[in-house]
Amino acid sequence: MKLYFHPVSTVCRPIMLLAADENIALDMQFVDLFKGEHKQPAYLNVNPCGQVPTLDDGDFRMTEGSAILKYLAEKNGSRAYPADARQRARVNEIMDWFNTGFSRDFCYGMVYGQTLPHVIYTDAAVQSGTLARAQEKSRHWLGILDQHLLGTKNKFVCGNDLTLADYLGVCYVTLGEVAHLKFDAWPNVTRWINTMKARPTWAKVNEGFYQHFVGGYKDGKFLGL
Ligand SMILES: N[C@@H](CCC(=O)N[C@@H](CS)C(=O)NCC(=O)O)C(=O)O
Numbered sequence: 001m002k003l004y005f006h007p008v009s010t011v012c013r014p015i016m017l018l019a020a021d022e023n024i025a026l027d028m029q030f031v032d033l034f035k036g037e038h039k040q041p042a043y044l045n046v047n048p049c050g051q052v053p054t055l056d057d058g059d060f061r062m063t064e065g066s067a068i069l070k071y072l073a074e075k076n077g078s079r080a081y082p083a084d085a086r087q088r089a090r091v092n093e094i095m096d097w098f099n100t101g102f103s104r105d106f107c108y109g110m111v112y113g114q115t116l117p118h119v120i121y122t123d124a125a126v127q128s129g130t131l132a133r134a135q136e137k138s139r140h141w142l143g144i145l146d147q148h149l150l151g152t153k154n155k156f157v158c159g160n161d162l163t164l165a166d167y168l169g170v171c172y173v174t175l176g177e178v179a180h181l182k183f184d185a186w187p188n189v190t191r192w193i194n195t196m197k198a199r200p201t202w203a204k205v206n207e208g209f210y211q212h213f214v215g216g217y218k219d220g221k222f223l224g225l
Contacts, residue, residue, distance in 0.1 A: 002027040003068075004046060004054040007208025009033070010107060010175050011065030012053045014167040018069060020201035022076055034212075066095050069164050080163050090158050094149065094165035098172050102141045107172055109134025111179045114222045131223055139185075139225060145173075146186035154188075155195060170196040174206075177214050179222040 003019075003026040005012040019026050031037050031052050038050045047054040047063045055062045055071070062068050070092075073081035082088050112119040113127075113134055121127040149157045156166045170193060176183070183190045196202065 001025070001072075002029050002056040004029045004031050004043070004052055004056075006031055006033045006052050008213040009052050010171055013171040013205060013209060014164070015053055015055075015065060015068055015072065016205045017167045017171070017199075017201060018072060018078070018080065018164065020205050021199070022078055022080075024072055024076055066099055066168060069095075069168060073164055078164075079161070080167065082161075082163070087158070091163045091165050094157050094163075095168050097149075098165070098169045101137070102145075102169075103172060105134050105137035106141060107175055110138050110181065110223075110225070111175050114179045115217055115220070135223060135225065142183070142186045142189060142225070145169075146188045150188040150192050152188060156192065166192075166196060176225075177210075178217050180217075180220070181222070181225050183225075185225070 001024075003012075003015065005016070005028060007013075007016075007030075018024065031043055033052065037043055038047075038052060044050055046056075046061075049063060051063070053063070053065050053068055055068045057071075062071060070081060072078075081091060108119065109130070113131060114120065121130060145157070154160060156162050157169055158165050173183070173189065173193060174197075183193065
């Protein structure tokens with residue numbers, strides 16, 4: 001199986017974590033987002049969205065990170081994607097939760113909205129109003145994550161077992177490090193991030209993310225949470 005990826009990508013990192021934890025063999029095909037390789041005809045032919053990740057499994061191709069995670073987990077009989085209908089539905093639910101409101105307000109609003117030139121508004125009033133809304137909504141979502149998904153009892157976001165929702169969610173939440181966002185106000189979120197970061201595969205998988213994305217913005221000034 002071939003994975004077209006970039007190491008800083010928020011949606012590739014969960015796949016790389018799962019693959020590393022479960023020894024899933026992937027032929028890693030680097031797509032240089034920084035040089036615009038993803039918008040060249042050769043790659044658009046692979047993924048017309050011009051985005052990573054893309055998974056090729058023989059003649060079967062997938063282009064959505066969340067679906068790729070589920071496919072790999074299913075193929076691998078992963079415990080991170082339980083077979084029981086209700087447990088699996090819960091994992092799907094929380095992955096959707098991260099991928100919709102949380103991603104929109106936190107990833108796009110608070111992080112990309114302060115770091116990626118094509119997401120930042122040029123009109124100062126529009127930019128500050130949009131950021132203020134993203135900040136308010138991000139606090140709301142982090143409160144839900146802290147109090148309702150994790151609470152004081154759950155080690156992971158779907159209970160006490162690690163699932164795909166943790167791989168996906170922790171990569172979205174730690175994206176905040178690019179914009180120096182701090183999670184001290186949400187102690188259960190902080191505990192969960194630390195649990196995920198203590199896993200043996202974390203450092204190696206996230207090397208490129210910390211070096212090129214977090215490192216690239218180390219001197220930036222950002223609105224906090
Ligand atoms: N809906 C896709 C989104 C993929 C996506 O946004 N990928 C980013 C990297 S994290 C990308 O390739 N960005 C380049 C671009 O959109 O030009 C998924 O969840 O897999």
